[in-house]
Amino acid sequence: MINTNLKFSGIEKEVKQFDKNKVSNIHKMIHEKSGLGNEFLGWVDWPETFNKAEHDRMKVVANDLRSKIDVLLVVGIGGSYLGARAADEMIRGLYPTDKVELIYVGNTMSSTYTQNILDYIKNKEFGIVNVSKSGTTTEPGIAFRIFEEFLINTKGNDVAKSRIVAVTDKSRGALKEMADAKGYETFVIPDDIGGRFSVTTPVGLFALLVAGVDTDAIMRGALKSKKDLSKESNDAYQYAIARYLLHTEKKYSSEMLVSYELQLQVFTEWWKQLFGESEGKDGKGLLPTSCIFSTDLHSLGQFIQDGTKNIIFESIIRVKKPQVDINVPKLENDLDGLNYLTKNSLHKINNIAIEGVIDAHVNGAQIPNIVLEFDKMDDEMFGYATYWFMKACAMSAYLLGINPFDQPGVEVYKKNMFKLLGKPGIK
Structure with a gap:
């Protein structure tokens, strides 16, 4: 239900040749609960x-x-x-x-x-x-x-x-x-x-x-995801390996998760916490960022296309089937010149925009892209996707050699705040 397309990433060969024993060992660590932070692998x-x-x-x-x-x-x-x-x-x-x-x-x-x-x-x-x-x-x-x-x-x-x-x-x-x-x-x-x-x-x-x-559907999606990811070779691990190589070998410092659906904006915020809090420690980890296209193409698009290079790579969420689809109305006078679009639905236009942006960013700006294709946007897909990203996150963090499940850095601001507020017992 999530397909990982790496053909725009520039590291397709490296991902295929990645150390299978390393992936196998981490997979066992996750399922046998033997790695760092294993008490939080429930x-x-x-x-x-x-x-x-x-x-x-x-x-x-x-x-x-x-x-x-x-x-x-x-x-x-x-x-x-x-x-x-x-x-x-x-x-x-x-x-x-x-x-x-x-x-x-x-x-x-x-x-x-x-x-x-x-x-x-x-x-x-x-x-x-x-x-x-x-x-x-x-x-x-x-x-x-x-x-x-x-x-x-x-x-x-x-x-x-x-x-x-x-x-x-x-x-x-x-x-x-x-x-x-x-x-x-x-x-x-x-x-x-x-x-x-x-x-x-x-x-x-x-x-x-x-x-x-329908939370039963959410749990069905999560269960399907668990079963699909039970083997050592799966799309979630491919995604984890790709982002690991882009970070450690190609020296990219930030991953931008991009959606073309506004209702996935908070999903990208959930993803930012998942990866940021899991990987950002011991001086390691990618900075997770996000954008909603085509909205942010009219603000950050200029920087992404022509700004500082070798900082950001993009992971694109592409939705195959929208919840609803509509057509562009045809106007008799066509003053805005958009009648040529009426032969396509809005979702098809959105998908064509994705193709155009990938071409511009990959071939023009030389930004690696990973395309993550969601079947749809519903309760079952949500359960599937969240489990999928959690599994990818565990693999990705263990590849970096860190504990995915603690967050010691979060406590620093709390101690400073408590001290300034005069909390009893804090010096």
Whole structure:
């Protein structure tokens, strides 16, 4: 369901000749859970081993909450919200007509944004899902305090109790303790799955269930991806090898993930966290960036075509089948000169644009391109694609010889911030 086309990358021969023993050894490390960070490899078998009973319980709770609200506030930062948002926009689109709107809070400490959300929901029926392993992360912790208080003050404790859900640790942590004390429903973040690998756990799935998304289809897609990638030779590994060689042998420092579909923009943000936080350590790793074409061709396009060379290579998401397709209207006077386009659908024009841009960037600007072809954009494809990229990320990071599953650098800003804020016990 994702085909990797390397014919524009300039390293087709090197990828084919890459050390198969090295790939085989890493593949075994991933599946036997013997490499660095192996305690966080629970996601590898998750599409088969996930807790079906908890999934069914989530459906019951989500359907009940869905019947009561217009808006669900998803409290979280990083992997606690990016996966759900990426799925929401990829599957439902940017302007969903479903009765429940998802709004994401706790991913910023902007007072203006927070007040804007308070103003927006003051006359709406809303609920809250707080996604946090510990419950002590600053940004979502602040947001939850604000919106929990607002819900209690406007609707009362009994209503708040029925509309607040915590996705957190199974048995410990501040959020778990608080939820139990206040009677909030809870679902479990598995101990062996880190945040950026957790989208098909309750971290991502509960909010999507409230939004009416078919999470069974997401899990079917993830399971299909797991089966397709069970062998040592697969497209996800080919992608990982290609980006590794472009970085280490060809000395490219940045990968740009490009989509021609606006509803995949947050998917590229999810991808940036996945690879950036997994690989950016020990002085290693590609800088993950993203663009939406043809939108960004009219802003960054000039730099990509004619700017500094040997920095960026592009990975292109090409969607074979759109959710819907439309035709360009034919005008009698043709003043804008676009009647010649009416013989093609908009999706076909978009795909022709992809071909033209690849030609310009590969042959004109000498930028390597990797084309990743998605069959479609739906719930099953989302489950497939997220597992596919996670598998590629594990291979890619292990090729660099680093632990894909920790993020020590993230803690530096937190310590500095806590010190400046005068947090007790921090010097």
